[in-house]
Amino acid sequence: MPEIAIIGGTGVYDPSILTDIHDDSITTPFGEVSFKTGIYNGVEVAFIPRHGSHHSIPPHKINYRANIWAIKKIGVKKIFATTAVGSLNPSMKPGDFVLIDQFLDFTKSRITTFFEGKDGKVVHADVSEPYCPHLRQVLKKAAGELGITAHMGGTYVCTEGPRFETPAEIKMYARFGGDLVGMTNVPEVTLAHEAEMCYATVSMVTNQAAGISQTPLTHAEVVATMEKNGANIKNLIMKSIELLTSVKEECHCASTIAEFGGFNI
Template sequence: MAPKIAIIGGTGVYNPDILSDVQEMIVENVYGKAKMAKGTYQGKEIIFLARHGATHSLPPHLINYRANIRALKEMGVERVLATAAVGSLNETMAPGSFVLVDQFLDFTKNRISTFFDGGEQGVTHTDMTNPYCPQLIKVLAQEGQNLPITVHQGGTYVTAEGPRFETPAEIRMFKMLGGDVVGMTSVPEVVLAREAGLCYATIGMVTNFAAGISPTELSHQEVLDVMSENSANLSKLLMKTVENMPEERTCKCGIAS
C-alpha cells in the first residue's frame, strides 16, 4: 500500500517514538534526488522529507523543490502537511502560535517554480484560487482546538528569497500588501504541489515578530529557540491530523489545471 500522506519539515518533527519501522531512502527522478524517510503511524504509512536536509545544510533558495515534489508524487502521496518557521507581520499572531495559511504573496527571485516548461510538458496555467488545501486546513483547525495551543485559521504567507532576513522597509511593504507572516520556503513548494495534483497545507510556526515590529534585532538563534520550545506541540498537531484524516479527498486539489 502506497503512503498517501507526507510531512515536509525539520528533523524535529519525527522521531522513533512517533513513527515505527522507519526506512531511509533516496528517490531519484528527472529533476534530481530527494532524500526521505518512510514510516508507520497508527497503521498509516507516512513519508517524511527534511526540506533543508538532515543537518539543515540547504538554504531556502537552493532547495530542489521540483525533485522533492515529483518524488512524493511518484511515491503515491496525495496529501502534504508542510511545516515552516515564520515571522509575524500581524500583531495578533504572536510568537509561539500557529498559522494555517490560505494565501501567499511571492517575492522570490531566482527559483524555478513550475513543472510546465513547454515541450513535452506543454503549457499549462494552473488555477491558484485556493493554493492551500481547504480540506487539510479544516482538519488541522479542528485538531488544533483540542490542543493547548493557539491556531489561526487563515493568513497570507509572504515568501521572501532569503537566506537573509528582511529589512524593516520590506516588512512595512509586505504588511501594506496584506501579508500576515513571512518565510522563505512556501513558494515554489505550494505551486509545484498544486501542479502535481497534491493536497498541500502549511502550518506556520510563528517564531518572532518581523524586523521593525520586533523591539529587538532578529537572530537565527531566536528562531531555533522558539522552534525547540514548540516542536512537541507541532508534532502533536501533525500526528492528530494524520490520525483523523478523512480517507476521501473532497477538495479540488487533484485537478491541476
C-alpha cells in the same frame, strides 16, 4: 506505498514520531531525493526534512521540484508541511500556529513550475485556493482537540532569503496584506498544486519581523522557538493524520490541472 507525506521545515528534522522507520531514495528528473518512511497509527507516512537533516540547505537552494516530484512518484496524495515564520500581524504572536490560506511571492531566482514548455506543454494552474481546504479543516479540528492556538487563515509572504528582511520591506509587505514572512513556501505550494496533491502548511510564528521586533533577528532565536514548540507541531500533525477521515473531504486538489490533461509521471 505512503499516501501521506510530512515536509519538515526549520526545527522539524526528527521523524521519530514514526515507527518502523527506514531510509529511501528516488531518482527524479531534477535530482535524487532521500527521505524516510515509517508508520503512524497504522498509516504509512513519508518524511522529508526540507533543509536536510542538519539544516544544510539554504532556502534558495532547496530542490523543490525534485522533492515534490518524488513525493508524487511514491504515491502520496496528501502533504502536511511546516514552516517557521516571522509575524507582521500583532494578533499572530510567537508560539502561535497559523493555517495559511494565501501567499505573496517575492522570490527571485526559483523555478516555480514543472511545465516550462520544453515538451510543448504549457500549464496555467489556478491558484485561487492554493492550500487544500480539507487538510486545513482537519488541522483546525486537531488544534481544537489539542487546545493549541491556531489562526485559521493568513497570508504568507515568501522572500528569497537567506538573509532576513529589512524593516522597509516588512512595512511594504504589511501594506500589501501580508501577515507572515518566510523563505520556503513558494514554489513548494505551487508545485504541489500542479502535481495535484492536497497540500497544507502549518506556520509557526517564531519572532516578530524586522522593524517590529525590538531586537536584531537571529536564526538561533528561530530554532529555539521551534524547539520549544516542537512537540506541539508534531502533535498537531499526528492528530491531523488520525482525524483525516473524520472531516468530509471537499476539495479539488486531485484535478487541479485536469484541463491540461492532468499531472502525469
